[in-house]
Amino acid sequence: MANDDSKDLLPLDGHTTVRDPGTAVERSDALLNPGMPPHRLRVTDTDPRAARRAERVVVLLFYISLIGSIFAMTSYFAFPIKPNDLGSVRLNNVFIGLGLAFALLAIGIAAVHWAKVLMADQEGIDIRHPVHGDVQTQARAVEIFRTADRESGFNRRVLIRNGMIAAIAALPFPAIFLFRDLAPAAGTPAEAYSHTMWKAGTRLTKDPTGDPILASDVTIGSVFHVIPDGLLTAPDMLEEKGKAAVLLMRLEPGVLHVSPARKDWNYDGIVAYSKICTHVGCPVALYEQQTHHLLCPCHQSQFDITREAAVIFGPAVRPLPQLPITVDSEGYLVARSDFHEPVGPSFWERRGDYSA
Amino acid sequence: MTTAPDTYNYDPTAPADRRQSGGVTGWASRYVDERTGISYVVKEFGRKIFPDHWSFMLGEVALYSFVIILLTGTFLTFFFQASMAQVTYDGSYGPLKGLDMSAAMQSALHISFEIRGGLLIRQVHHWAALLFVASIGLHMLRIFFTGAFRKPRELNWTIGFVLFILAMAEGFTGYSLPDDLLSGNGLRIIAGMVQGIPFVGSWIEWLVFGGQFPGTAIVGRLYTLHILLLPAAVLAFIALHLVFVVTHKHTQYAGPGRTNDNVIGYPILPVYAAKAGGFFFIVFGVVMLMGAFFTINPIWTYGPYDPSPVSAGTQPDWYIGFADGALRLMPGWLGGPGGIPMEFTILNTTYSLNILIPVLVLGLFIVVVMAYPFIEAWITGDKREHHIADRPRNMPGRTAVGAAGVTFYAVLWAAASSDLIATHFMLSIESVITILQFSLFLAPVLAYFVTKRICLALQKKDRQIVLHGYESGRIVRLPGGEYIEVHEPVDEYERWKLVSFNEYEPLMIRPNAAGRIPVTERARAVVSRWFFEDRIEPVSSTELEVAHHH
Numbered sequence: 001m002a003n004d005d006s007k008d009l010l011p012l013d014g015h016t017t018v019r020d021p022g023t024a025v026e027r028s029d030a031l032l033n034p035g036m037p038p039h040r041l042r043v044t045d046t047d048p049r050a051a052r053r054a055e056r057v058v059v060l061l062f063y064i065s066l067i068g069s070i071f072a073m074t075s076y077f078a079f080p081i082k083p084n085d086l087g088s089v090r091l092n093n094v095f096i097g098l099g100l101a102f103a104l105l106a107i108g109i110a111a112v113h114w115a116k117v118l119m120a121d122q123e124g125i126d127i128r129h130p131v132h133g134d135v136q137t138q139a140r141a142v143e144i145f146r147t148a149d150r151e152s153g154f155n156r157r158v159l160i161r162n163g164m165i166a167a168i169a170a171l172p173f174p175a176i177f178l179f180r181d182l183a184p185a186a187g188t189p190a191e192a193y194s195h196t197m198w199k200a201g202t203r204l205t206k207d208p209t210g211d212p213i214l215a216s217d218v219t220i221g222s223v224f225h226v227i228p229d230g231l232l233t234a235p236d237m238l239e240e241k242g243k244a245a246v247l248l249m250r251l252e253p254g255v256l257h258v259s260p261a262r263k264d265w266n267y268d269g270i271v272a273y274s275k276i277c278t279h280v281g282c283p284v285a286l287y288e289q290q291t292h293h294l295l296c297p298c299h300q301s302q303f304d305i306t307r308e309a310a311v312i313f314g315p316a317v318r319p320l321p322q323l324p325i326t327v328d329s330e331g332y333l334v335a336r337s338d339f340h341e342p343v344g345p346s347f348w349e350r351r352g353d354y355s356a
Numbered sequence: 357m358t359t360a361p362d363t364y365n366y367d368p369t370a371p372a373d374r375r376q377s378g379g380v381t382g383w384a385s386r387y388v389d390e391r392t393g394i395s396y397v398v399k400e401f402g403r404k405i406f407p408d409h410w411s412f413m414l415g416e417v418a419l420y421s422f423v424i425i426l427l428t429g430t431f432l433t434f435f436f437q438a439s440m441a442q443v444t445y446d447g448s449y450g451p452l453k454g455l456d457m458s459a460a461m462q463s464a465l466h467i468s469f470e471i472r473g474g475l476l477i478r479q480v481h482h483w484a485a486l487l488f489v490a491s492i493g494l495h496m497l498r499i500f501f502t503g504a505f506r507k508p509r510e511l512n513w514t515i516g517f518v519l520f521i522l523a524m525a526e527g528f529t530g531y532s533l534p535d536d537l538l539s540g541n542g543l544r545i546i547a548g549m550v551q552g553i554p555f556v557g558s559w560i561e562w563l564v565f566g567g568q569f570p571g572t573a574i575v576g577r578l579y580t581l582h583i584l585l586l587p588a589a590v591l592a593f594i595a596l597h598l599v600f601v602v603t604h605k606h607t608q609y610a611g612p613g614r615t616n617d618n619v620i621g622y623p624i625l626p627v628y629a630a631k632a633g634g635f636f637f638i639v640f641g642v643v644m645l646m647g648a649f650f651t652i653n654p655i656w657t658y659g660p661y662d663p664s665p666v667s668a669g670t671q672p673d674w675y676i677g678f679a680d681g682a683l684r685l686m687p688g689w690l691g692g693p694g695g696i697p698m699e700f701t702i703l704n705t706t707y708s709l710n711i712l713i714p715v716l717v718l719g720l721f722i723v724v725v726m727a728y729p730f731i732e733a734w735i736t737g738d739k740r741e742h743h744i745a746d747r748p749r750n751m752p753g754r755t756a757v758g759a760a761g762v763t764f765y766a767v768l769w770a771a772a773s774s775d776l777i778a779t780h781f782m783l784s785i786e787s788v789i790t791i792l793q794f795s796l797f798l799a800p801v802l803a804y805f806v807t808k809r810i811c812l813a814l815q816k817k818d819r820q821i822v823l824h825g826y827e828s829g830r831i832v833r834l835p836g837g838e839y840i841e842v843h844e845p846v847d848e849y850e851r852w853k854l855v856s857f858n859e860y861e862p863l864m865i866r867p868n869a870a871g872r873i874p875v876t877e878r879a880r881a882v883v884s885r886w887f888f889e890d891r892i893e894p895v896s897s898t899e900l901e902v903a904h905h906h
Contacts, residue, residue, distance in 0.1 A: 022737025023860045023884060029896040031855045034848040036613035036620070081472050084448050089469055097476045097648020105641030111634025115627050126405040126619040128605055128743060131508040182563040182573075189558035192568050207664050225664060237442075239568040242544075242663035275664060280548025280683065280711065281569070282541055283666045297668045298545060299684045300775060300785055310693065313786055315710050317688040317699035345548035346708040347558040352701025 036123075044117045054117045061110035065103045072099025190349045193342040196228075196244040198323060203229035204248060204272065204333040212332045213248070218270050223287045224248040226272065228335070243343050245275040245283060246323050248333070251292060255306045262308065265324035267333065272323040273309050276344040277301060279316035294320070318346065406628045407608035407621035411498045416632060417491035420639040421484045422590065425526075428481040429583065435471055437463040438579035440535065440572040449656050457535070457660030460575045464534035464655055480647035485530060487643060489523045489675040496520060500728070500758050502745035504607045507738070510729035512600040517726045519593050522586055524675050529582040531653065531673055535575050538653075540661030542672050543574060545680070552711030570661065607745045610856045612849040616743050669779070671772050681771030682714035685793050725761065735883050736860050749818070750857040752811035753887035759807035760800035767796045808890065815892035818854045821846060822895040823903040855894045862888045 044051040075095035082088040132138065149155055203212045207225040210232045218224065226246040234240050250270045258266065265271070273294070277284045282298035287305075293312065294303040301314030309320035321343050324336035341354035378385070389395040439459040445452045447462065448469040467474040496516060499505050505513035528546075532539045547569045550561040566573030605619050614620050622628055646652075658667070672680050688710050690696040698710040724731075732754060748755040770777065771792045778785040825843035833839050846854070863884035865877050 019739040019741070020737065021740055023863050023888065024736065024738050024740075025859045025861050025893070027896055029898045031852070031895065031897050031900065033615060033856065034612050034852055037849045076472055081448075081470060084450070086448070086469070089448075089475060092472055093475045093479075094648050096473045097480075097644055100476075101641045101644040101648060103641075104637045104644055108634045108637030108639075108641055111630045111637065115630035115634065119627050119630060123620050124403070124405045124623050125613075126605065128617050128619060130741060131604060179563065182566055183559075184562075184567045189562040189568075192562075193558070208662075227664070236568070238570055238661070238663060242569055245664040277548075279688070280545045280552070282544060282548075282670075283664055285664075285666050286668060295785075297666050297670050297775065298541065299680075300789060301688065311688055312693050314789075315683060315686045315688045315698075317697050317708075317710055345551045346699055346706050346711070347551040347561075348553075348555050348705055348708065349558050350701075350706040351704045352706060353704065 039122065042117060042121060045121065051118065054113070058110045058114045058118070061106045061113070065106035065110070068099050068102030068104075068106060070099075072096050072103060075099055190342065190347070190351075193243065193344055193347075196338055196343060197231060197234065197240050198228050198244055198335040198338045200335065200337050201328065202335045203328070204246070204325065204335065205229045205231075207245065208232075214331050215267055215270060215327045215333050216331060218248065218250045218333070220250050220252055220269070221289050222250055223289070225275070225285075242281075243276065246272045247275045247284070247287065247294065248272045248325075249287065249292070249305055251306065255292065257307050259308060262322060262324070264326070265322055265336070267326050270325065270333065271305065272325050272333075272335075273303075273305065273320040274323065274339060274343045275320075277316060278311075278318040278320060279314070279345060281345045284320065401602070402625045403623040404602075404605075405619045405621045405623060407606055407614075407619055409609055411502075412606065413635065414491050414495035414498055416635055417639055418488055418495055419594065420636045421488040421491060421643070422594065423636065424484040424640055424643055425481060425488060426587065428477045428484065429587075431477050432467065432481060433583060435463060435467045435474065436460070436533070436579075438533065438576045440570075440575050445660075452656060452659065455660060458575065460533060460535040461655065461660045464536075468656065476644075476647050479650070479652050480643055482531075482652045483646040483650070484643050485527050486652075486673065486675075487639075489520075489527055492516070492520045492523050493675075497758075497762070501748040501755055502607070502609075503732075503742065503751055503754065504745050505729040506742040507733060508604055508741050509600070509607075510733065512597060512604070513729050514726055515593055515597050515600070517722075519590065519597065521722070522590050522593065526582065526586045526590065527673055528676055529578040529586065532578050533575060533582065534653075534655045535661050536655035537658040537661050537665065537667070538655075538670065540570065540663075541666055541670055542676075544569065544663070545683070549683070549711055549715065552708045552715070554712065555705075570663070605743070607743050609745050610747070610853055612852050614744065616741070619743075669776055671776070674769075677772035678765055678768040679714075679718060681768035681774075681792075682718055683711075684774055684789065685768070685771045685796060686710050686714045687793070721761075721764065735863075735880060735887055737863070737880075738860070742858070744856075746857060749811040749814040750859075752808045752815070752890065755811050756804045756808035760804040763800045763803040764796065767792055767799055771796075812890055812892055819892065819895055822851050822854050823899065857894055859891060859893060860884075860888045861891070 044054050072095075075092070075098075079091040079095050080088065081092050133141070154161055204224075204226045205212050205228065207227045210227070210229070212229065213224060213226070224247070226248045227241060228244050231237060231240055231244065248270065250268075253269050256266065256269060256271065275283050275285065277296045277298070279296065279299055279301050282296050284294045284296045284301070284303065286295040286297055287293075288295065292305040294305060294309065295301075296314070296316070299315050301316035302312050303309040303316070303320050304312045308322060311317060311319060321339045321341050323339055325333055326336050328334045342350060385395065385398075437459045441459045442456050443459050443462050445455050445457050445462055445465065447453075447465050449465055452465070464478075467478055469475070499513065499516070528542070532543050547561050547565060550564060551557045553560055561569070564574070564577075565571040566577075606621075608614050608619060608621070611620075622631075671677065686698070688698055690698065698713070699706065699708045701707070746754075748758075771789070774788045774792060775785055777783065778788045825845040828842045828844045830842045831839055832842055863877075863881045865873055865881045867873050868877075
């Protein structure tokens with residue numbers, strides 16, 4: 001069968017068109033619609049006592065709603081929130097809510113019950129008409145467009161038309177430019193993610209107290225959540241923390257596989273890695289002490305600390321960046337330098353030549 | 357309906373038109389009509405017929421939850437401060453006292469612990485939002501599986517789909533506002549995904565967050581979207597959606613007396629006004645009960661956002677789960693570490709396919725679902741209007757495709773809880789992820805075949821019932837000692853429900869006028885065969901007669 005509109009059968013009258021049924025099967029010996037079944041009366045239609053009972057139920061429900069509203073208002077005062085008393089919050093919540101719930105539900109149930117058992121029960125029939133306008137209206141609509149075209153010369157005066165389209169098409173661009181200052185005027189994001197607060201000599205401190213960490217306090221198997229010294233008073237504390245957060249671990253001597261380029265990045269088996277996942281940036285906060293694996297709780301990327309945080313499972317690809325560390329003269333752990341690559345999730349503008 | 361007799365209202369001193377007819381109702385109607393011309397609307401729509409079925413209420417639930425969201429949301433705006441300025445908490449909740457947090461978080465805690473009824477309204481708002489998305493989802497499933505998206509309703513399906521996406525956007529912007537630890541981690545993930553947009557990702561993230569993550573701008577910006585732009589868009593699309601519902605008149609299920617050219621049901625005034633109006637209060641009441649008794653989003657247990665900590669078992673609100681699941685299932689290395697990396701660097705550009713691929717797959721899934729009405733119309737070539745909703749079994753191809761789609765979504769959704777599945781069922785996280793990765797491809801195929809067979813079997817059962825009646829449960833012993841169960845014939849009204857359905861046959865391709873078979877027609881024939889090759893015909897009058905002679 002044809003599938004384009006032009007092959008539709010001719011209209012039977014001015015309004016109804018018979019449309020192409022496509023691959024539908026239309027059989028001549030199909031069963032016929034038996035028509036509406038006989039109407040069945042409800043109990044409330046035949047028994048006046050049942051109708052009166054239903055009426056009383058509906059009335060009662062509306063009054064229950066009224067009581068619910070009053071109860072909610074009373075609860076507002078009867079169960080006030082007392083300062084520093086969480087139990088009072090709970091009571092306030094439950095009783096105001098209960099009052100309002102009764103007020104609402106009773107109205108709803110009453111209205112539906114009223115409609116179902118007391119309002120007229122005779123089903124009505126509406127006749128559908130095709131959604132499209134009748135043939136004359138359709139033709140008139142097309143004619144109006146053609147007339148407008150003729151009278152304006154929209155398709156004849158092509159230069160005017162194209163000029164108008166060009167002008168209107170250009171108009172949104174200034175609006176897009178206006179959004180540039182959503183971001184800071186200076187710097188690029190790639191630069192910003194390449195630098196953190198860590199500098200040569202910055203002490204590693206505990207998150208969230210900010211106390212410096214003695215190398216001798218880091219026992220084998222322990223793990224510290226670390227922030228750079230001075231972070232807590234930094235002006236952009238959260239932004240800096242989002243880049244500089246570090247996990248510090250000490251592993252048994254011998255289990256660490258250290259590449260030659262990073263041989264002085266750890267201190268006596270103590271290693272520090274960025275806590276910001278290289279997948280989409282969640283904090284990689286779960287450390288399995290026995291296996292030396294770090295697990296990201298958001299998307300389950302796993303990193304092997306013994307092999308310089310290489311990915312061993314999950315959606316991340318790049319290892320966590322390592323923070324080179326050493327100790328200062330007082331025995332506190334300090335950074336040797338900043339990270340050698342941008343921390344956090346990958347982005348396409350990220351260069352590929354960071355010396356790892 | 358309750359117009360009192362005219363004589364009762366007769367008042368010689370009243371204006372003349374008051375005395376005309378209809379008493380107070382008549383007078384008031386005329387007063388309004390002479391200033392608005394609204395009598396036409398009442399005449400056209402006042403007694404408009406609306407068909408009755410429980411599944412038609414799902415869309416209503418969505419509409420009513422939106423009204424609840426608007427009401428409660430307005431209340432919340434009076435107290436909420438969309439500011440990321442750092443403050444020190446000094447409210448009623450002891451464990452957070454003295455902690456630094458944003459003004460947004462502080463005001464959300466203030467609403468919860470110091471405003472009477474504030475926690476209630478906050479919880480009602482959140483529950484209603486969850487119900488909004490859930491009911492839209494169920495409503496879409498109802499539309500899909502009953503074929504209510506067919507001509508002339510294809511555009512309304514796409515409008516509804518836009519509403520579904522807007523609802524998810526409303527939900528996400530909303531739960532990010534309190535700036536607590538959980539929502540902050542959600543934003544962190546969004547920031548990471550935005551960063552993964554090819555070539556301009558870090559710039560877009562820079563613009564969205566006003567600089568580096570988290571910055572001090574995002575809550576304010578999301579707030580503008582959440583209470584201004586998105587609700588306006590939702591309202592506009594709801595209006596459009598409902599205009600089309602009125603224009604098309606509602607679909608109805610096959611039943612005695614019901615045809616493609618009529619609508620059988622109750623009139624808007626009074627029955628539907630009472631039922632639908634009453635249903636609004638029921639929905640509101642149920643959500644109110646949930647707000648009163650069930651905690652939702654206890655931000656005080658999460659604490660303020662801090663980029664460093666995160667709790668295990670972190671997951672988004674359920675409707676964002678499918679996207680989070682897609683991120684979790686995408687392997688960083690195809691074939692395990694050492695295999696093919698999904699992120700590599702060529703000439704100073706980092707290609708992060710591990711973000712891009714899941715985003716593209718989700719985008720493709722959304723586009724296919726949105727375009728489904730047009731795809732099915734192309735397959736069947738059916739240009740007729742359809743106002744009788746299908747029973748899902750009578751369109752096995754579509755129902756099976758739908759089941760496959762639902763399964764695909766369900767696997768992604770389950771993946772968003774992969775860690776919880778692993779801990780609850782004592783499995784290793786790696787095996788859960790691996791099983792789900794395979795399931796994402798295999799489970800939809802399985803669902804397709806199982807569903808199709810179930811549909812065909814149900815259709816066969818329908819034929820059995822029409823031809824030979826239903827099992828009455830009455831066992832009779834025949835004189836010969838043989839036992840049979842008596843089958844009772846169905847009455848003609850029940851029978852009509854079982855036999856009145858559309859049926860399609862595979863497309864037979866023929867050369868067109870130029871003597872060629874275009875590639876598109878060949879493709880259509882392949883899909884058509886895939887859809888309609890296995891089919892069960894409805895019982896015809898001839899068959900029924902033959903069966904009765906037995």
